[in-house]
Amino acid sequence: MNFGVVVFPGTWSDCDFHYVISEVLHQPVRYVWHRDSQLADFDCLILPGGFSYGDYLRVGAVAGRSPVVEALPEFVAKGGVVLGSCNGFQILCESKLLPGALMRNECLQYRCQSTFLRVENAETSFTRAMRQGQVLKMPISHGEGKFYADAETLRRLRDQNQIVFRYAAEDGRVVKDANPNGSLDNIAGIINEEGTVLGLMPHPERASENAMGGTDGLLIFHSLLGSLVEDGSFLKR
Amino acid sequence: MTGAEPKVTLELALASGLTGEEYDRIIRRLGREPSYTELGLFSALWSEHCAYKHSRVFLRGLPTTGPAVLQGPGENAGIVDLGGDLALTFKIESHNHPSFIEPFQGAATGVGGILRDIFTMGARPIAILDSLRFGSFDDPKTRRLVEGVVSGISWYGNCFGVPNLGGEVKFAPEYAGNPLVNAMAVGLVRKDRIFRARAEGPGNPVFYVGAKTGRDGIHGATMASATFDEGAEERRPTVQVGDPFTEKLLLEACLAAMATGAVLGIQDMGAAGLACACSEMPARAGTGMEVELSRVPQRESGMTPYEIMLSESQERMLLVAQRGREEEIRQVFARWELDAVEIGRVTADGILRVAMHGQLVAEVPVRALADEAPVYEKPTARPAWQDKLAEFDPLSLPAPADLGGALVTLLGSPGIASKEWVYRQYDMQVGINTLVMPGSDAGVLRIKGTRKAVAVTTDCNSRFVYLDPRAGAAMAVAEAARNLAVSGARPLGLTDCLNFGSPERPEILWQFKEAVAGLAEACRALEIPVVGGNVSFYNETLGQAILPAPVVGMAGLIDEAESRRTQWFEQEGDRIALLGPDDVSLGGSEYLWIAHGKVAGRLAPLDLGQERRVHEACRAAIAAGLVRSAHDCSEGGLGVTLAESCISGPRSLGASVELPAAGTRADLELFGEGPSRVIVSVPPEAERHFERLMGEFALPWRWIGRVGGEVLVIRRGGEQAMAVPLDRMAEAWRSGFERHVA
Numbered sequence: 001m002n003f004g005v006v007v008f009p010g011t012w013s014d015c016d017f018h019y020v021i022s023e024v025l026h027q028p029v030r031y032v033w034h035r036d037s038q039l040a041d042f043d044c045l046i047l048p049g050g051f052s053y054g055d056y057l058r059v060g061a062v063a064g065r066s067p068v069v070e071a072l073p074e075f076v077a078k079g080g081v082v083l084g085s086c087n088g089f090q091i092l093c094e095s096k097l098l099p100g101a102l103m104r105n106e107c108l109q110y111r112c113q114s115t116f117l118r119v120e121n122a123e124t125s126f127t128r129a130m131r132q133g134q135v136l137k138m139p140i141s142h143g144e145g146k147f148y149a150d151a152e153t154l155r156r157l158r159d160q161n162q163i164v165f166r167y168a169a170e171d172g173r174v175v176k177d178a179n180p181n182g183s184l185d186n187i188a189g190i191i192n193e194e195g196t197v198l199g200l201m202p203h204p205e206r207a208s209e210n211a212m213g214g215t216d217g218l219l220i221f222h223s224l225l226g227s228l229v230e231d232g233s234f235l236k237r
Numbered sequence: 238m239t240g241a242e243p244k245v246t247l248e249l250a251l252a253s254g255l256t257g258e259e260y261d262r263i264i265r266r267l268g269r270e271p272s273y274t275e276l277g278l279f280s281a282l283w284s285e286h287c288a289y290k291h292s293r294v295f296l297r298g299l300p301t302t303g304p305a306v307l308q309g310p311g312e313n314a315g316i317v318d319l320g321g322d323l324a325l326t327f328k329i330e331s332h333n334h335p336s337f338i339e340p341f342q343g344a345a346t347g348v349g350g351i352l353r354d355i356f357t358m359g360a361r362p363i364a365i366l367d368s369l370r371f372g373s374f375d376d377p378k379t380r381r382l383v384e385g386v387v388s389g390i391s392w393y394g395n396c397f398g399v400p401n402l403g404g405e406v407k408f409a410p411e412y413a414g415n416p417l418v419n420a421m422a423v424g425l426v427r428k429d430r431i432f433r434a435r436a437e438g439p440g441n442p443v444f445y446v447g448a449k450t451g452r453d454g455i456h457g458a459t460m461a462s463a464t465f466d467e468g469a470e471e472r473r474p475t476v477q478v479g480d481p482f483t484e485k486l487l488l489e490a491c492l493a494a495m496a497t498g499a500v501l502g503i504q505d506m507g508a509a510g511l512a513c514a515c516s517e518m519p520a521r522a523g524t525g526m527e528v529e530l531s532r533v534p535q536r537e538s539g540m541t542p543y544e545i546m547l548s549e550s551q552e553r554m555l556l557v558a559q560r561g562r563e564e565e566i567r568q569v570f571a572r573w574e575l576d577a578v579e580i581g582r583v584t585a586d587g588i589l590r591v592a593m594h595g596q597l598v599a600e601v602p603v604r605a606l607a608d609e610a611p612v613y614e615k616p617t618a619r620p621a622w623q624d625k626l627a628e629f630d631p632l633s634l635p636a637p638a639d640l641g642g643a644l645v646t647l648l649g650s651p652g653i654a655s656k657e658w659v660y661r662q663y664d665m666q667v668g669i670n671t672l673v674m675p676g677s678d679a680g681v682l683r684i685k686g687t688r689k690a691v692a693v694t695t696d697c698n699s700r701f702v703y704l705d706p707r708a709g710a711a712m713a714v715a716e717a718a719r720n721l722a723v724s725g726a727r728p729l730g731l732t733d734c735l736n737f738g739s740p741e742r743p744e745i746l747w748q749f750k751e752a753v754a755g756l757a758e759a760c761r762a763l764e765i766p767v768v769g770g771n772v773s774f775y776n777e778t779l780g781q782a783i784l785p786a787p788v789v790g791m792a793g794l795i796d797e798a799e800s801r802r803t804q805w806f807e808q809e810g811d812r813i814a815l816l817g818p819d820d821v822s823l824g825g826s827e828y829l830w831i832a833h834g835k836v837a838g839r840l841a842p843l844d845l846g847q848e849r850r851v852h853e854a855c856r857a858a859i860a861a862g863l864v865r866s867a868h869d870c871s872e873g874g875l876g877v878t879l880a881e882s883c884i885s886g887p888r889s890l891g892a893s894v895e896l897p898a899a900g901t902r903a904d905l906e907l908f909g910e911g912p913s914r915v916i917v918s919v920p921p922e923a924e925r926h927f928e929r930l931m932g933e934f935a936l937p938w939r940w941i942g943r944v945g946g947e948v949l950v951i952r953r954g955g956e957q958a959m960a961v962p963l964d965r966m967a968e969a970w971r972s973g974f975e976r977h978v979a
Contacts, residue, residue, distance in 0.1 A: 009574060010482050012398025016669045019685070049667075051396040054482025110391050110662045141664045143395070206666050211683060211798070 001228050003029040004042040006088075008063045013049035013086065016205040024208055025221055034063065037071035043232065044081050044224055045072070047088025049141065049203060059102060059144045060087060064094030072097060076196040079233045081125055081224065086142055089189070089199030098192055098199045099157065100149035106182025110143040114213070115180055115202060117188050118168035121161050124191050125227035125234045126198045129219045135172045136165075136216035138202035140180055145201040147183040147190075157190060165189035165200055196234070242273035242541070242598075249273075253280035259611060266605050274591060274599040277543045278606055281509035282516060285774055288610035291740035292772040295753045303766040305729045313354040313434055313505055315768025316426065317729040319794060323684065324428050325691060326360045329368070329421035329734040329790040331773035335476040336418040340385025344418050345393035345479040349551050351422040352397060353505035356488050357554065359432040359495050360424025363668055363682055365394050367404040367420050368695040368734070368788045372413025374651045374977040379408070382416050383978050389479075390420070391662040396481035397488070400671055401663035402680025404695050405788075406656055406974075409836075414778030419734040421790040423693055425684070432495055434504035436518035436526055436557045439585035441501060443526060444563075445511075446494075446570055446577045447487045447553040449536035453477045454510070454549025483552040483575070490573035491554060497569065499562035506553040512546045512606075514555035515581075516589050520607035527590040528581030530598075542591060542598040557583060617750050618743035626704055629837035631823035636904045640951075641959035643832060644876045645969045647908065650831045653873050654973025655885070676885060677803040678720040678869050681795065690798035692726035694791055698872065699784035700825040700836050706748045708840050709825075710755030710787045715848045715912050716871055717791040718763050722852035723867035723915055725801045725859040726793030728763065733770035733789055738782025740774045748785045749774075756787060762845035763852070765791070784836075802859050804868035805886025809945040811865050811918040813892060814927070815875070816938040817851045818844070819899075821909030827872045828908035841911030847936060848913040854934040855915055863923040863930060870914035876907035876951070876959075878916050883949050884967040891949055891963055894942035898954020907951065907958065918944055 005017045014031060021029040032045065034052075039045065052063035063069060069091060072082055076097075084092040092098040105111055114137060122132040130136070149157065157163050165188040169178045179186045181201070189200025204217030227235040243249060250260040253276060263271055263279050271279060285291060301309040307324050308316035314328035332347025348365060355362045367390050372379045383406075394401055399422070436443070454477035494500050502522070504514045511533070519526045530545045540548075556577075558566050563579060570577035584590070589606065591599040637643040647653055660675040672690055673681035679694040696717040702709030718728050733756060738745040760767060776783045795801050806813075823829050824838020858864045866886075870878040883892055899906060919927045931938050950960045 009486055010396070012485070012667055016667070019669060023685075050398060051482060051485075054396060054480070056482065109388070110395055110664075112395075112664045112666065113661055139666060141395070141666065203666070206669055209669070211672060212666070212669055 001027050001043045001225055002041055003027055004032040004039065004045045005029060006032045006034065006045060006047050006068055008034045008052035008066065010052045010054055011048055011050035013203065013205060017046050017048050020205045020208045032068060034066045034068050037067045039071055039075045039080065042080060043228060044083065045075065047082065047084040047091050049086030049088065052087055052091065058094065060090030060094040063091045069095045081234055082197045083126065084199040085203055086201055089201055090144065092197060092199040097197050098190055099153045100147055102144050103146045103148050104144050105146055111180050112141040113180060114139050116168050116170050116178060117165040117202060118172050118174060120166055121164045124164060124195050124198065126220050126223050127164060129223040129226055133172060135168060135170065136219065137214045138204060138207045138217055140202050142201055145181040145183065147187040149184060154184065160193060162190050162193065163187055164191050164198060245270055245273055245276050250276060254284060255280050259283060262611065266609065267601065272599060274542045274546060275601055277547050278512045278599060278601060281512045281547055282606040283610040287509055287513060289772055290610055290613050291615055291746065291774060292749065293612045294614045295750050298753060298757045299767045300757060300760050301767050303764065306766050306768055308768065310767065310769045313357045315730060315732060316358060316431060317768060319684065319689065321687060322428050324426050324431065325423065325729065325792055326355055326358045326426055327421060327423040327732055327790065327792050328354050328769045329419055329695065329732045329788065330771045331734050331736060332418045332420065333415065333736065333773055333776055336386055337416055339476040340382050341389040342476055342478055344386040344389035346477045346551055347418050347420045348390055348393040349479045349481065349484050350507045351420045352399065352484060353507065355422045355424035356491055357432065357434065357503050357505045358424065358426060359430045360426035361492065362399045362422050362424045363670060364402040364423040364680065364693055365399050365420060366402055366693060366695050366790065369405065370407045370409065370412045370417035370786060372408065373410045374408045376413055378413065380978060386418055387659050387662060393479055393481045395664045397485050398667050400665050400667050401660060401675065402671065402682065402693055403675040406659055407652055409699065409784050411781065411784045414781060415776045415783050417736050417786055419788050421695055421732065423792060430495065432500065432503050434518050435502040435522040436524050436583045437501050437522045439524060439583050441557050441560050441583045442563055442579045443528060443581040443583060444556040444558055444566055444577050445533055445553065445580045446556055447575055448480060448483045448550060449534040449576065450545055450548045450550045451536045452540065452544055452548060455544055455547045477549050477551050479551050486573045486575055487552050487554065490570050490575050494566055494569045497565045499558050499565045500556055501559060502557040504555050506555060508549065510546065510548050516603045516606035518555060518557065519583065519589065520603040525584035525586045525588040525603055526581060527584055530591060530593045532578050532580045534576040534578055542593045546591065615740060615746055616743045617747035619747050620744035626837045627839050631829050631838045632902060632905065634833055636902050637832065640903055640907060641961040644880060644959060644961055645965060647828060647831055647873050647877055648880055648966055649969035649973035651974050651977045652827060653877055655971050656974060658975045658979050672798060672801060673724065673803055679724040679726065681724055681801050683798050688797055690795040690801055692721045692724040692793045692795060694720040695788055696720060697786050697788040699786040700830065701840055702752055702787060703784045703836060704825045704838065705840050706751035706785060707755035708843055710752035711759035711843055712912050713787055713789045714756055714759035714763065714765065715843060716869065717789040718765060718852055719869045719915065721791060721793035722855045723802065723869050725856060726795045727856060728765045728791055728793040730766050730768040731789050731791040733767060733787055735770065735772045736776050736783060736786040736788065737774055738777045745782055752785060752787045759845060763849055800860055800862065802864060802867045804882055805866055806882050806890040806892065806918050806944045807865045807886065808920065809890060811920050811944040812924055812940055813894065813942040813944060814917050814919060814938055815914065815941045816854060816917065816936065817914035818847060818911065818937050821874060821905065821911035823905055823909050826874065826908060826910045828874065828904065843912045850934050850936045851913045851915060854931060854936055858917065858927060858930055861930060863927045864917040864919050867915055867917045870916055871910060874908040874910050880949055880966050882916055884963060884970055889963040889967055890944050891946035892942055892944050893946065894951045896941060896951065896953045903953060903958050
């Protein structure tokens with residue numbers, strides 16, 4: 001499976017994703033420069049964490065209008081999938097590939113910590129190797145990860161099962177104490193209606209080796225690898 | 238252009254921070270009066286911050302060589318060998334003065350500056366640490382400073398994308414008007430890709446790369462070379478403004494440019510900006526340089542040559558490339574959307590020539606600027622207060638009625654309490670190398686592609702240094718090395734950040750001289766070379782000098798990353814041993830300060846030979862897989878160390894400790910502090926093997942208890958001295974920092 005890791009000025013999780021994909025998963029992976037819009041060679045594109053363009057405007061706002069992001073709708077229309085983590089999730093919201101927005105953490109401070117996520121939808125290309133209700137351990141590292149959407153959007157996200165991960169306690173209860181940033185409805189990750197674009201604030205690449213404290217992040221990659229069928233398209237369910 | 242410049246007079250020279258004598262020396266060296274721009278160059282390069290005028294004679298005593306040293310002091314950062322084709326580069330630097338004036342930007346640009354020192358060497362930064370000291374935690378001003386400094390470090394480091402692996406946060410009233418912000422950075426470099434700050438090869442082009450130059454930070458180096466008075470706030474314009482995003486681009490562009498092979502030498506424009514880079518780079522290579530300032534990218538109009546040369550705008554580098562390969566350099570920087578402008582060339586005649594629109598504004602031998610600043614050996618005098626401090630006997634104070642209560646109070650004091658409030662604001666994992674995050678004795682990073690890991694720490698107990706500068710500084714080295722040893726690492730080298738008051742006061746210079754001698758003694762005995770560092774004098778406000786703080790940053794190697802150890806107990810039933818001597822003292826202890834508000838008394842003796850054996854024994858036991866945890870016994874003594882081993886891990890575990898009926902008072906035995914002591918926990922099946930191994934090292938050690946239960950119980954001679962439930966200790970320790978400071 002051909003992965004592409006997108007690099008914007010200010011991206012810093014690019015090398016980490018590249019390392020996990022090539023050294024842990026032994027899959028082909030290349031960096032994709034933010035000015036590139038030739039994406040036909042890839043099955044999955046990753047928008048990694050970082051501070052694209054310093055996030056000096058709104059987080060993800062400038063990167064959300066870059067050539068590579070503008071080429072994403074066509075890329076997914078042709079069968080590709082997109083995974084955005086941390087700043088990548090912010091960019092996907094800014095570019096309207098995902099609904100909602102990510103705002104300043106409720107504590108008004110940056111947070112780097114371990115979190116537990118409950119899998120709310122195990123029937124996507126990104127989560128089929130997980131069980132519904134399974135609890136994953138994955139770290140976060142962000143200052144602006146509080147998910148927000150208006151009531152109508154939130155209702156649609158719920159109705160269409162687009163909420164994929166919620167912050168939870170270790171035992172899986174979705175409680176306020178387990179919410180590290182004040183996200184609406186404890187939302188940690190969502191997927192688009194078509195099931196082709198997933199965004200989440202936590203860092204799966206930092207939870208992909210035992211040496212790093214856990215391998216739950218690998219389940220996302222294993223799901224993707226298990227979803228790719230012979231004709232090059234992804235199983236959506 | 239020059240016509241508009243003020244006439245240079247003695248008064249102007251004095252106002253720029255030079256002495257009358259130094260001004261005469263400049264006139265003699267040039268054979269004429271300096272121009273205004275030249276005066277600016279001298280005032281910056283001959284400032285204490287750049288020239289080490291008062292410290293140089295003492296620093297010569299530090300050992301700087303060793304089998305692992307690839308680069309000692311004198312470059313942007315030191316480098317030690319990691320074996321194979323990899324090396325580690327690291328350095329610590331102060332940003333005290335700017336952080337007091339503007340905490341957020343001061344601390345942020347401190348991080349930015351030290352990161353540039355690392356990547357100019359050709360390394361990718363893999364960690365930062367920060368050693369912070371503030372005034373009393375009950376002073377409301379402290380709160381503002383802590384918040385500003387921590388958020389500045391968080392902002393810069395997180396945006397740049399480097400993990401924070403640890404450091405210190407300490408409090409003492411002497412830092413109220415002069416907080417210390419010391420930042421250390423660590424980088425990984427291939428041995429065949431090490432770059433140095435040298436302007437080689439006459440005729441080669443000189444490139445200015447990175448951010449544009451503005452009027453910020455002019456005279457920062459000079460500011461850092463004077464004490465503060467009430468007017469400190471007015472100096473805000475001398476503080477630079479950071480841009481971590483541009484720094485990140487500069488990192489990637491510099492490493493990419495270096496990879497082309499077209500770069501010959503590179504230097505960060507930090508303190509004294511272009512002035513420093515344009516004189517130090519040719520001075521190191523025995524060449525000269527000419528630059529045309531109108532080509533320097535500027536973000537403000539009408540800047541004078543003086544301002545351009547002395548600006549300390551951040552995120553800039555000076556780079557010397559191979560003639561004929563200019564286009565490769567330009568292309569790399571264009572890809573990262575950064576300026577890369579050829580502003581001059583290397584010359585053969587040893588002269589720095591600075592022109593503005595073709596008109597010469599400065600013409601000075603580079604060595605006069607970079608190497609010929611005066612070296613002072615100013616008088617030192619042992620302060621009268623030392624004897625009085627040493628006379629005090631802490632045992633003249635009453636012992637606490639409730640030892641358990643005293644322990645809980647100590648655990649909740651901000652100096653000892655968990656610093657999670659601080660480090661959860663820092664990215665600790667980017668780069669996916671972090672094996673041990675902040676919260677244990679040292680941070681540990683794996684080296685990808687090898688089985689090795691690197692351990693890093695910063696340490697200094699400034700109360701000890703105040704009471705006995707020589708022993709206190711030696712203890713800082715010993716503690717740093719111990720923190721590495723308990724993690725399983727062998728020290729490779731250290732970098733020091735020497736924070737002191739005004740060297741023009743004989744008492745302060747005596748503290749400095751003694752402290753450097755103590756560092757040197759410890760480095761020799763433990764065989765740890767000094768590969769770089771920084772001196773920060775003039776940490777005084779209104780005549781109040783800080784507690785002297787020779788902060789030691791140290792890096793060490795763990796051959797098998799898997800064998801690393803952390804400080805917390807992991808398994809019920811494990812046996813607890815105390816390695817090292819029984820000698821402790823309440824003099825300068827955390828307990829004496831928290832319980833009685835006093836910094837006085839004598840320190841426990843330091844036997845460097847024994848210290849070294851303790852480290853060796855500890856490393857041997859860890860490498861042999863005989864210990865489950867190991868923790869340095871330092872601030873708060875045995876009581877706090879045991880408590881930390883119980884509550885600082887992912888899962889709290891109690892312990893039962895049995896001490897013999899000693900002739901000493903319980904508060905001394907439980908809270909007294911002394912060097913060379915380590916607490917380890919040993920699985921039952923490894924006990925015999927551990928005993929045999931300890932027998933091979935000539936050092937005192939004994940079993941003192943077992944891990945288990947929900948309570949830390951300590952008995953002395955069969956009688957219970959304290960029994961404190963885990964949750965009571967954990968609550969105090971976890972909430973202490975935030976309760977007092979945030």
